[in-house]
Amino acid sequence: MQKKLDEPILKLKQDVPTRWNSTCDMFKRFLKTKHSVMSTLAIDYPDVDNMNTDDIQILESTTEILSLFKDVTVILISNALKKKCTSFLTVTRPATVARMTETLSNEMTTRFASIExxxxxxxxxxxxxxxxxxxxxxxxxxxxxxxxxxxxxxxxxxxxQQYAVPEPTNSSPPSKRKGSIWDxxxxxxxxxxxxxxxxxxxxxxxxxxxxxxxxxxxxxxxxxxxxxxxxxxxxxxxxxxxxxx
Known part of the structure; x- marks a missing residue:
């Protein structure tokens, strides 16, 4: 179907329970291949419930918030992530996504309350x-x-010696006058x-x-x-x- 629609040939991804960022990767890949997937379902699997506009909107919004969590996997910036979640909810979101974001934010507060x-x-x-x-x-x-x-x-x-400033490397050390004022x-x-x-x-x-x-x-x-x-x-x-x- 991807060849027929002249789209990039991409495999679907499946999330893994032990890798929480994999859900974000799965949703992103589906959104890139949604036309091919939905066309295949409509033609070859007519009895299977297909995706609709609301489903796509939920996936797009979910991917947006999950991407923020993926961005801070390497370095945990819980304060910034908390603010991002709050900002994310200032815009009207599908009810499912709003509940998910609130759950993520609350879990983050609980899990990282004493991280400092x-x-x-x-x-x-x-x-x-x-x-x-x-x-x-x-x-x-x-x-x-x-x-x-x-x-x-x-x-x-x-x-x-680690504090000392390296001396210039001369072929012969400077002569030191006896009784110098710097002694x-x-x-x-x-x-x-x-x-x-x-x-x-x-x-x-x-x-x-x-x-x-x-x-x-x-x-x-x-x-x-x-x-x-x-x-x-x-x-x-x-x-x-x-x-x-």
Whole structure:
């Protein structure tokens, strides 16, 4: 039938109970092949109830809301998804779709009500340079995660050399005058680097990271962290050790 109607040759898809996004994929594929499917049913299976305009409208509207849930499979943004569901219902929808959306929204509230209490979720959200504070629904959860992150970073020991600025590579090192005016200054700086308080360093690094501009959502956060590894070594170690980045 697809060949007769000069349409792309596409197979139908069947949803799978253990893959909740598969329902969205199934509906999308049916909508792409609806003319061929409905024609086949009308000609070859006249006793089977065919799709009507209302059915198509329900499928189109259902696919619209399910697509939003599919978009946030990789990164859970429950707050944004909740708002999208509310916005979706401001437009007149088929009663079946409206009830389904309300059920999805309520289930999401129930299942993810305490998601920000999960330290893996909250810390990974804060350490994602695309989201940081804006990935949190509650201010107190964000503040608590910042404190936890600073404490965690403060327990990580980093060699002082990682903070040092690389010296120019010359064929021969510059000669150092005996009794140079910089001797005392260099000694003080060396002592500071050698005796840096890890706890204070962790606080400074987290604050420094949070002041960085947000990374565009389309860019890779792992690559961003690799480029910043030497700038905030204690915080970077949290990712590379705790999250196996």
């Amino acid at each position: 209490d999960n330290y893996i979720f909250s810390e990974s959200t804060l350490l994602d340079p695309r989201f940081k504070k804006y990935g949190f629904l509650h201010e107190f959860a964000y503040d608590r995660t910042c404190d936890n992150l600073k404490a965690l970073a403060g327990r990580i020991q980093i060699e002082s 005392e200054f260099d000694q003080q700086v060396g002592d500071i680097l050698k005796n840096t308080n890890p706890t204070a360093g962790g606080i400074i690094e987290v604050d420094k990271y949070l002041e960085e501009p947000l990374l565009p959502r389309s860019q890779d956060p792992a690559k961003w962290w690799l480029s910043k590894k030497r700038c905030v070594p204690q915080v970077s170690q949290i990712l590379f050790l705790n999250f196996n980045l």
